Amino acid sequence: MIEAAMIWNEPNNKSHWDPELDPDWSRFANMATLAADAIASENPAVTKILGGISPIDADFMALMKQYGV
Secondary structure, three states, rough: OOEEEEOOOOOOOOOOOOOOOOOHHHHHHHHHHHHHHHHHHOOOOOOEEEOOOOOOHHHHHHHHOOOOO
16 A cells, blocks of 8 residues: 655755756756656545655745745
């Protein structure tokens, strides 16, 4: 049984995402939204979560919220 689906891990960590290729995080936000939509299309009951952030960054979380993630 799957309880939740995590989308990415530590997305704001430079070893997991390249901010030079996506300086405003719009590509990441789009990918996360598409992943969440794909998960929901297979099983709407599965909880979707964004992977933990490292380092802790309130501005990153605010930006994701602005993008609708």
